[in-house]
Amino acid sequence: MAVERFIQGDRNARMKLDKAPWGPEKLLKLGGTHISWLVIALLTGGAWVFYFADAPTLARQIVSGTAPFAAYATIALLTFTTYALAGLMREQVCTYMCPWPRIQSAMLDEDSFIVTYKAWRGEPRGSVKTAATGTSGAGTSGDCVDCMACVNVCPTGIDIRNGPQLECITCALCIDACNDTMEKIGRPLDLIGYTTLKRDVAESRGQPLTAMWKVVLRPRVLLYLALWSAIGLFMLVVLAGRERMDISVSQDRNPIYVMMSNGDIRNGFTVKLLNKEARPRDFVLTVEGLPGATIVDPLRPDKPAAQVMIRARPDGVETQKIQVRAPASAVTAENMDISFVIRPKDGDGRVETDTRFTGPVHSGSAS
């Protein structure tokens, strides 16, 4: 809406543009709006694709045109849905698709603060001229001058003067719009304001209002607070306890194994190590399930070891080619189940992933 306002102007200008015949100005303004929406949709919706992959690698692949088809298709889908939902459908999403209004209306009661039009003050409506002859809610004309400012600013397009409605997202834009009008015609503010149904009735009858703390500190409010806090706390605990590292391994297929001159068998693997902390970390990588296996770092091929150290950059994925070498006596089947395990050098915890180590076909083994 901000883009639309910036390019096409305020509501009146937009309505004028809608009615105007097609010409260069209309084409430019409408085209500019839709192109801007698509760019925003690409940067917000389409960019979600980076959530599912190693973002820098995928960005490079996208720019060079070598990304998988699924990445382009997902970007197109997310961009289009963002453009359609936020640009074209807008309040229809709030009204028909969003579950929040239903949850909200189930949680409200007559003591809940909601955006309310004070009908006892505003009615009967009249023009600014007739309003000048009345007094605030008690004369021939109420405070509402039917300027429609509250309806025009409402993002869901409702008229709050018809009472509380499901579509209201409590954005309070109508409160500000109406207060502007009240200021201009010299009437008290808050003809539309935050109040409870009970307080509204009491105010209309001139009765004393319930103390604010009694409205806020009700068992219902405290129960909701406790429930939402418990959910928030649970999410925080899960977040704090999540693993801050991950590993994935894929076996090199060509060649699938190499027989060394001394009879040892060697397999190649690509290890991807994910560091989820905002600092560089060292991880110890080991292999389990293959007695006597050693890991060969291609950068130090002369020093096979039971474990290798891998340094991972902050919030990044470290990709490393390694080789695992095992004595022939340990490779008792064509496919051996093995696990790659990482442990942080300076802390506790371990994460492992399973894969296979391939050797020559053994007589009697399943192939």
Ligand code: SF4
């Ligand atoms: S609070 Fe927002 S959504 Fe609700 S009626 Fe007012 S402008 Fe419309």
Ligand code: SF4
């Ligand atoms: S903005 Fe206020 S005065 Fe204008 S129509 Fe709405 S309620 Fe009435």
